[in-house]
Amino acid sequence: MKSTIKPATKPDMTVNLAGMKLRNPVMTASGTFGYGEEFAQYVDLESIGAFVTKGLSLKPRAGNPTPRIVETPGGMLNAIGLQNVGIDAFIAKKVPFLRSVDTPAIANFFGSNIDEYAEMARRLDKISEVAALEVNISCPNVKQGGIVFGTDPECAASVVSACRAVTNKPLIVKLSPNVTDVVVMARACEDAGADALSLINTLTGMAIDLNRRRPILANITGGFSGPAIKPIALRMVWQVAKAVKLPIVGIGGIMNATDALEFMLAGATAVQVGTASFINPGAAQRIAEDMEAWLVANGVADIKSLIGALET
Amino acid sequence: MQFTAMILSNIEVSPGYWRMRMTAPPECAAARPGQFVMVRVNGAIDPLLRRPFGIFDVGTYTPVQSGAVPQPYLEMLYRVVGKGTAMLSTLHGSDLLDVLGPLGKGFDLAAAEEEKLIVGGGVGLAPLYLLAKELVKGSKVRLFAGGRTRDDILCITEFERLGIECYTATEDGSLGECGLVTEALLRRLKLLRGRATMYACGPHGMLNAVAGIAAEHSIPCQVSLEGYMACGVGACLGCVTQGHSHSADNPDYRCVCTEGPVFESGELKWGE
Numbered sequence: 126m127k128s129t130i131k132p133a134t135k136p137d138m139t140v141n142l143a144g145m146k147l148r149n150p151v152m153t154a155s156g157t158f159g160y161g162e163e164f165a166q167y168v169d170l171e172s173i174g175a176f177v178t179k180g181l182s183l184k185p186r187a188g189n190p191t192p193r194i195v196e197t198p199g200g201m202l203n204a205i206g207l208q209n210v211g212i213d214a215f216i217a218k219k220v221p222f223l224r225s226v227d228t229p230a231i232a233n234f235f236g237s238n239i240d241e242y243a244e245m246a247r248r249l250d251k252i253s254e255v256a257a258l259e260v261n262i263s264c265p266n267v268k269q270g271g272i273v274f275g276t277d278p279e280c281a282a283s284v285v286s287a288c289r290a291v292t293n294k295p296l297i298v299k300l301s302p303n304v305t306d307v308v309v310m311a312r313a314c315e316d317a318g319a320d321a322l323s324l325i326n327t328l329t330g331m332a333i334d335l336n337r338r339r340p341i342l343a344n345i346t347g348g349f350s351g352p353a354i355k356p357i358a359l360r361m362v363w364q365v366a367k368a369v370k371l372p373i374v375g376i377g378g379i380m381n382a383t384d385a386l387e388f389m390l391a392g393a394t395a396v397q398v399g400t401a402s403f404i405n406p407g408a409a410q411r412i413a414e415d416m417e418a419w420l421v422a423n424g425v426a427d428i429k430s431l432i433g434a435l436e437t
Numbered sequence: 438m439q440f441t442a443m444i445l446s447n448i449e450v451s452p453g454y455w456r457m458r459m460t461a462p463p464e465c466a467a468a469r470p471g472q473f474v475m476v477r478v479n480g481a482i483d484p485l486l487r488r489p490f491g492i493f494d495v496g497t498y499t500p501v502q503s504g505a506v507p508q509p510y511l512e513m514l515y516r517v518v519g520k521g522t523a524m525l526s527t528l529h530g531s532d533l534l535d536v537l538g539p540l541g542k543g544f545d546l547a548a549a550e551e552e553k554l555i556v557g558g559g560v561g562l563a564p565l566y567l568l569a570k571e572l573v574k575g576s577k578v579r580l581f582a583g584g585r586t587r588d589d590i591l592c593i594t595e596f597e598r599l600g601i602e603c604y605t606a607t608e609d610g611s612l613g614e615c616g617l618v619t620e621a622l623l624r625r626l627k628l629l630r631g632r633a634t635m636y637a638c639g640p641h642g643m644l645n646a647v648a649g650i651a652a653e654h655s656i657p658c659q660v661s662l663e664g665y666m667a668c669g670v671g672a673c674l675g676c677v678t679q680g681h682s683h684s685a686d687n688p689d690y691r692c693v694c695t696e697g698p699v700f701e702s703g704e705l706k707w708g709e
Binding site for chain 1: 439483486487666668670671675677
């Protein structure tokens with residue numbers, strides 16, 4: 126029997142993020158995808174737009190004592206404490222793998238002071254396998270893991286300008302939601318030379334064990350992620366998108382293609398999938414495929430037409 | 438690998454402890470003793486994360502329909518501790534589960550000659566059955582099972598069917614000796630003059646005691662740990678445990694899911 130349905134044309138899934146052409150808007154979030162290699166057996170890395178490494182620092186960091194994670198309804202708290210191999214081991218052991226994958230790898234990094242941030246940016250700038258830098262000014266779990274820089278607009282601006290001065294690679298700044306007005310932070314980073322903004326990092330939260338009368342996490346507080354934070358993330362992306370000209374990477378509780386597309390309507394050019402990769406290591410690939418299917422089903426020819434297309 | 442399993446049976450073997458059998462692809466049924474699976478209890482967001490479970494047994498069964506050929510299965514033994522495991526215990530035959538695994542580094546079966554002493558407590562017996570099944574092929578094996586009460590001594594008949602001599606001890610004396618099973622373990626070690634290999638899985642206190650005995654008698658000992666983990670594949674870094682040289686100034690964390698869950702007891706830091 127002949128099909129009477131015309132085969133749908135493949136929609137254009139590509140987006141441009143600060144000079145990078147991504148095959149689709151789906152990226153993986155820092156700290157949820159290792160250094161890429163860990164997920165190669167679960168995800169076709171060349172089916173996603175980009176992936177972001179675990180946050181890197183000049184020296185290796187061991188992270189916080191345990192318990193480091195706890196689940197709460199609709200989400201999870203983590204206080205890993207930026208455990209990472211450090212820049213030297215990253216170059217020696219993790220970068221060779223990046224060479225084998227035809228997908229932009231974005232290095233997330235942090236420092237404990239402005240000089241360290243700049244030094245990290247300088248060293249990452251020299252690695253040709255690193256397509257872009259994501260500056261973490263928003264880790265809530267270590268005293269000097271960035272949040273001091275992420276909650277004060279002047280501090281944030283000095284970190285961004287220091288990094289901007291030493292790299293020509295796209296510079297993405299990851300914003301914290303733990304501020305009174307995220308728009309103030311976004312504007313400060315835009316003025317200081319950021320190429321894109323990614324938001325939101327985790328929300329500071331805590332969980333208590335009633336019977337032991339103790340906090341569940343050894344760090345007492347942790348970063349809250351997962352589907353429970355999506356409404357807050359959507360709201361912040363929407364606010365920031367209206368206020369700045371920079372492209373935005375939407376992050377926060379994205380579990381499926383619907384969530385991802387909602388972030389694009391709110392103004393995101395790309396999205397990052399985080400906690401969902403813990404539950405399904407193949408989540409990012411699946412979300413990209415389902416987004417394309419949604420475009421086909423809804424007759425949308427170009428995904429870029431959805432960016433900021435929210436009707437209010 | 439990630440696969441959809443169909444539950445074949447889900448039975449409460451002791452108050453609060455359940456044994457579940459499910460279909461598994463051949464690659465998963467080839468799991469090594471000590472490996473684990475991450476199970477998503479349902480597709481909703483509460484519970485959100487998968488739960489890790491030690492693989493109790495693998496094998497093949499023949500479906501009832503005529504002409505059926507033997508199919509691989511996987512079993513896990515679990516304790517109801519929270520919302521996720523409580524929901525798991527309500528599932529029935531033919532329900533479907535989303536499973537990731539087998540994951541982690543299993544037990545090293547070591548040389549055949551020496552006697553193998555297996556120590557387990559409560560749900561810690563879960564990964565030890567498949568281990569015992571492998572070990573009995575080449576060595577003499579003894580099981581030392583301990584718990585608070587008789588309810589924590591699980592599936593001993595299965596171990597006995599393998600031809601393994603089993604010692605049991607409970608803290609309230611409701612089954613076997615009254616006290617800790619490490620007493621019986623120490624007596625056996627004395628008889629063997631320390632020529633043995635030990636394997637243990639159970640509550641931290643038990644593992645701590647066994648690791649101490651292993652160090653004192655210079656006996657090789659492998660322990661299988663539980664870890665609170667989000668992913669099971671080495672990404673979340675939630676499940677880390679302290680290596681032997683760990684200190685505040687010189688941190689040494691090992692990932693339970695990918696570097697373990699089985700470790701040489703001497704590799705880890707134990708309480709005093």
